[in-house]
Amino acid sequence: MNFLKAIITCIFSVAFLHCFSQQMIQGKIIIKEKEDLSFVNILLRNGADSAIIKSITPDTSGNFYVTISHYQTGMFIEVAALGYAAEIYQLQPPANDTFNWNINLTVQERELDGITINSKAPLIERKVDRVIFNVANSISSNGSDVFELLKKTPGVQVSHEDIGMTGKSTVSIMIDNRLVQTDGEELEALLRSMPAIEIDKIEVISAPPAKNDAQGNSGIINIVTKKKRRNGFNGTVTGSYEQRTKGSEHIDASFNYRKDKINVYGNSSINRNRFISLQQTNTFYPEQQQNQTLNQDNRPLYTYTQLGFDYNLKPNAVLGFRYTLGTLDGKTDEDYDNEVLHIPSLVKDSTILTNAFATDKGRRNVFNLNYEWKIDSSGKKLTVNADYFTRKGDKGRAFKTSDFFADGNSTGVSSDNKTFGTIKTAITTVSVDYEMPTVFAIFSLGAKTSFVHNNSDNVFTTFQGMDYIVDNDKTNTFDYKENTQAAYISAQRSFGKWDLQLGFRGEYTQTKGYSLSLSQTNTNDYFNIFPTAYVQYKFSEVHSLNFNYSRRIDRSSFWIMNPFRIYSTETSYEEGNPFLQPAFSNNFELGYTYKSIFTMTLFSQHVTNLITRVSNIDTVSNSFNFVSANAGTQTQYGVTMTLSIQPLSFWENTTQVFGTYSKFNSTFYNADVSYVKPSFSIETDNTFTLNASQTLSAELGFSFTSAQQSDFDVQRHFCNLSAGIKTFLFQKKLIVTLDAEDILKTDIWQMKNLYNGTFQNSYFDNRSLQLALTWKFGNRNIQAKRNLNKNSDEINRAN
Incomplete structure (x- = not known):
């Protein structure tokens, strides 16, 4: 009897424990614009071998639930649907007996055994605070690179070595929310090394939200790479040769390796450029005119290396580290020919010849430590970033000047000079960001602090007797410190056809600059609030209207606040300005989008204390110089329009039209001046797929920009014709590209100062022919590195 009681007791105990050890998994699948969600697959998998424990089907509204007898370490839920990115949710021992999630699925292209399954998002989307170009849905992404894609991106203007937005003085380039710390030829080389097939979308943010630094009268272009999920190793190697007047070479390699909790990534590039630039500057004095020509042989060598890793501390928390090393080794030969003419006869009086050799060496190190914690399934997230940046640059210049009479005989006047200097910069930044979805709105808040120290010196020597004398x-030696503390909060809410977003960012800045030669200290201490507001109204699925407002601040680069002079010749130099004050801008935009083929934006911008580079004429010494100054106020009104169509199945066309009305007011030259000028530009880019397998394509592009106002200067019209051909070989692992730029040699930079008549005419060797080969290797379906790090604004100003 006692034995029977024991058996019965055990049976009931096991049944009791079994009932109370059962746990519930429940949730809701959310897919925008989908009503029947029963097509979604939900799989409960074993953590040890990923074996399927249970398969779950949601109801038409997306609700699902299932019970499990007992929790096992490593269990996870996989949610997948055809045409949508899979989501993985790790089960953790709960405080109660229920796992509860809201799961959002997003559209994503996937490849299965060479077959592309693509539930297409629109080619162009307008969100409440940005315009999105979905690259994967463009045939021009086939065999292209990121630099070429930007030419087809709404609102973006691209020319050789220059990327801009209408109405913005500068543009920041980000890759996966990380600010790229290069510009000019180095930036172009980096973007050309990135295959378009690896890009998911390009976000154009003309009015950056409160989360971003308020620094710069600039927009942001964020290039978002595709995210993949399998373990493995992959990479890309690119080599190119570009022929301008001289030849240039570029080699780039990148890799990504993922194994369970660890993701390691890196890239490295070497870019050896060589180009000849021809520049002419005409200056006018009361009794003479000087026509100076400059022939430069530029030979910069850039290297860029980045290595990083992410480690999953737990399924919802990742710790990452990244190190970046960049170097520059530049050499330039310069020949100046300055012809002096009498006024008004324009008879030649004399000639001043200068021969120079310049060197520019730099090395920068960037250390980044980051942490991301996805607190729960509702979307709460904490992100921490810490950056430390150092840069040391050494510049040197040796130049000899000789004067000659009109007949070519020497006047006996000559000089031999050398200048050299070192610039050291150290920047420390720490930021914390927190995202908190609630029933009322999605809140974001955060804080950032930065510490900047810049020290630079410039030594000018003249050869006298047997040696160079200082x-x-x-x-001069210039020491500059800048500390900034910032905090922000923003809220986003959607209801019906409306999307609203409102943000405020406060920044408190303290600066101190000391000039040794002037024995002068300049300090600033200011606090400002920068509001942002966005409103979007969707009339229907094909029509939407947007409005946004933002206030921005533009702080000068550290080096242009150094008051020392950099001499090109004995009669021409450039100097910094320690008295520069920040500029402020108010920006308004009204945008309209029709389907994914047409966007239009009306904008206005008002800038006070505009920081710009102006020319000065010294009528006493018959010399000229350039200096940065708070030159005045600028108001712009304009429109941008983008049309993206596919006239034929093999032909994709993107045409953009930009129109601007500019007004500039200034008292810089001790006189009230006002300049007004309308301008426009048009760009058209065409991609032609030449075979059914889409392994051969051609491109043809043309752009024209009319004369336009730029503070005191008017830039004359210019245009550019480009063409290219691309092919895939060896099962699309090898991409061969041949591109021609500025075929007609018409991309010429010409400026005239309306106040003092100074005229500049420059051609930077833009006509080129480039052959590039890209080889892709490894497993292309691994998960890419995370989107982190936003502490790069100060670093960008240091370069």
């Missing part, structure tokens, strides 16, 4: 009047 000229103390032209030698």
Whole structure:
């Protein structure tokens, strides 16, 4: 009897424990614009071998639930649907007996055994605070690169070595929310090394939200790479040769390796450029005119290396580290020919010849430590970033000047000078960001602090007797410190056809600059609020209207606040300005989108204390110089329109039209001046797929920009014709590209100062022919590195 009681007791105990050890998994699948969600697959998998424990089917509204007898370590839920990115949710021992999630699925292209399954998002989307170009849905992404894609991106203007937005003085380039810390030829080389097939979308943010630094009268272009999920190793190697007047070479390699909790990534590039630039500057004095020509042989060598890793501390928390090393080794030969003419006869009086050799070496290190914690399934997230940046640059210049009479005989006047200097920069930044979805709205808040220290010196020497003697009047040391503390909060809410977003960012800045030669200290201490507001109204699925407002601040780069002079010749130099004050801008935009083929934006911008580079004429010494100054106020009104169509199945066309009305007011030259000028530009880019397998394509592009106002200067019209051909080989692992730029040699930079008549005419060797080969290797379906790090604004100003 006692034995029977024991058996019965055990049976009931096991049944009791079994009932109370059962746990519930429940949730809701959310897919925008989908009503029947029963097509979604939900799989409960074993953590040890990923074996399927249970398969779950949601109801038509997306609700699902299932019970499990007992929790096992490593169990996870996989949610997948055809045409949508899979989502993985790790089960953790709960405080109660229920796992409860809201799961959002997003559209994503996937490849299965060479077959592309694509539930297409629109080619162009307008969100409440940005315009999105979905690259994967464009045939031009086939065999292209990121630099070429930007030419087809709404609102973006691209020319050789220059990327801009209408109405914005500068543009920041980000890759996966990380600010790229290069510009000019180095930036172009980096973007050309990135295959378009690896890009998911390009976000154009003309009015950056409160989360981003308020620095810069600039927009942001964020290039978002595709995210993949399998373990493995992959990479890309690119080599190119570009022929301008001289030849240039570029080699780039990148890799990504993922194994369970660890993801390691890196890239490295070497870019050896060589180009000849021809520049002409005409200056006018009361009794003479000087026509100076400059022939430059530029030979910069850039290297860029980045290595990083992410480690999953737990399924919802990742710790990452990244190190970046960049170097520059530049050499330039310069020949100046300055012809002096009498006014008004324009008879030649004399000639001043200068021969120079310049060197520019730099090395920068960037250390980044980051942490991301996805607190729960509702979307709460904490992100922490810490950056430390150092840069040391050494510049040197040796130049000899000789004067000659009109008949070519020497006047006996000559000089031999050398200048050299070192710039050291150290920047520390720490930021914390927190996202908190609630029933009322999605809140974001955060804080950032930065510490900047820049020290630079410039030594000017003149050869006298047997040695070079320091000229103390032209030698200086400048020390600059800047500390900024910032905090922000923003809220986004959607209801019906409306999307609203409102944000406020406060920044408190303290600066101190000290000039040794002037024995002068300049300090600033200011606090400002920068509001942002966005409103979007969707009339229907094909029509939407957007409005946004933002206030921005533009702080000068550290080096242009250094008051020392950099001499090109004995009669021409450039100097910094320690008295520069920040500029402020108010920006308004009204945008309209029709389907995914047409966007239009009306904008206005008002800038006070505009920081710009202006020319000065010294009528006493018959010399000229350039200096940065708070030159005045600028108001712009304009429109941008983008049309993306596919006239034929093999032909994709993107045409953009930009129109601007600019007004500039200034008292810089001790006189009230006002300049007004309308301008426009048009760009058209065409991609032609030449075979059914889409392994051969051609491109043809043309752009024209009319004369336009730029503070005191008017830039004359210019245009550019480009063409290219691309092919895939060896099962699309090898991409061969041949591109021609500025075929007609018409991309010429010409400026005239409306106040003093100074005229500049420059051609930077833009006509080129480039052959590039890209080889892709490894497993292309691994998960890419995370989107982290936003502490790069100060670093960008240091370069």
